[in-house]
Amino acid sequence: MNLQCPLPTTNKDSIRLGHGSGGEMTQQLLKEFIQPLFKNTWIDQAHDSATLPWDSDRLVFTTDSFVITPLFFPGGDIGKLAVYGTVNDLAMGGAEAKFLSCSLILEEGLPFNTLKKVLQSMAGAAEETGVKLVTGDTKVVERGKGDGIYINTSGVGSLLSNHPIDPSYIRPGDRILLSGDIGRHGITVMASREGLEFETALTSDCAPLNAAISALLQGGIPLHCLRDLTRGGLATALVELAETSGQAFELDEAQIPVCESVYGACEMLGLDPLYVANEGRFVAFIPAEYADQASAILREERVGASCAIIGKVTGKPSAQVILKNSLGCDRLLQRLPGEQLPRIC
């Protein structure tokens, strides 16, 4: 119990953890509070970045705050995540990240050593992804009013493709390419937070996706839409895309790669891997005739070794996502309703 907390304890009229889950509650918050107030072309697109009327419409702009706990986890840390996350959001808009801002909210009492490790990790990730950190800000809040370190990165990037890549370009017949096995990040962070141990060592999938997207574009793949899978997992990302594009998707459950450790952990904990968070996975919507070529290109990339075609856009009139299992049964996927696992990114 935090004795200092001045906020009310009732839940009905106030923010709950689920509002940050990236699922249904986040969606409600956006619909009710944000979209009516900030109505414009870009907010209405409900994409992870905005392609702006600037320099022949090639400027893409995005932002993300990172509040993950713990700050360090197998396979990554908040610093890497903060750089990769924004680089990835730009990549999902078909853009190459050029410049990043970095704004720190530090908690009084944060050890300098922790700060240094996080910043070194950010610098390494920036070097790796070829992005320059050019402007920043630092705030400090009193002990107990933060949680060590929160990081915001915003990014500007340059559009690589001939047109913006966004949900409005999804077409019936498109194949859905998933870049790799799902759920590693969420399970790793939870295990790290709760002190759980699994038979096989598991690491987060936390990774930069820009090189893979560049490879696909350079390979001549006409990408219709891209989306990285973060909070809310694969299912939530696809339901969002179905609704935004007005298209129906059909997935083949048997094709969705899940590694054994994640599968086992999910069984044990009663979680559905479709809803577990990722930080280095994406889906691409691709014309059917390019699907095999795209898979072959992606498989050559470090982040795409376990990629798979997991479904298609059916052309049916309802904007929904159907999962078909091996027995031929259909399951209608929904957004993550509330909170599966808070503070995952």
Add this chain to the structure above:
Amino acid sequence: MNLQCPLPTTNKDSIRLGHGSGGEMTQQLLKEFIQPLFKNTWIDQAHDSATLPWDSDRLVFTTDSFVITPLFFPGGDIGKLAVYGTVNDLAMGGAEAKFLSCSLILEEGLPFNTLKKVLQSMAGAAEETGVKLVTGDTKVVERGKGDGIYINTSGVGSLLSNHPIDPSYIRPGDRILLSGDIGRHGITVMASREGLEFETALTSDCAPLNAAISALLQGGIPLHCLRDLTRGGLATALVELAETSGQAFELDEAQIPVCESVYGACEMLGLDPLYVANEGRFVAFIPAEYADQASAILREERVGASCAIIGKVTGKPSAQVILKNSLGCDRLLQRLPGEQLPRIC
């Protein structure tokens, strides 16, 4: 006492509130931790924004996080501050703000009504300053791990002047024009936080500065450098500029406008108005022959009614700021050493 806090209680090797003051301790943090890791043209400039090689070098990029407490204060609130702050940072780079991102870190238990009021205020401020909020992000942290609401805004703007406006253009002989009386924001927020009451009602100077800068540029004033006065007050801003530009400034104390309420409050509380925070004031460095014309233009603007020429660039070799009082005594100004007032923006 916060029983949940996992951070050490010793101060020596960890973040203190003073590291967020915008003064000497913030400077040390930047020098020791940030600049060595992220060395590039823009970080080295130590300016509030970065002018980027894009679209004929007219793209200016900046970021700021806002952690003010209380969220609402006489004359403003965190929402207004978050929009004005970033619009102002762009204006200080000689740029017109075009697009903003908005990233929210909400604390579990934050009443929806509070969130709504803050967002409405942001929307109003965006409308007022002609900037479009085009991309965003929302995170939620557990009760006691935040303080209601933290906001990050990043902004991209278009350079209005013929060259970037930054400390490297400050020249001997330049006059220093201060846009208005100082210290209102800091004293107002402190009074609001501590429940102090003064004889005269005081409101924050929180205001957008873009119209005033546009007016100066349209009036043909060759602005050499601009800086808004936020944390650390007038003194800290000028010491920073002296050091970055390598120039010496001389100020005439009698010319620095301070309103009676602020003066009285500072006397009572033992504060120096030169170090009290502002959120709607700036200094401009202007060739001597344009100083009167610039003052006349600024006086017509709402935010510049009490503007004054407060000093000049002397051309002396040492990078320092000297304050001359009415008795002719000199005082060497330093950065705010630690923390005068935390959580002011």
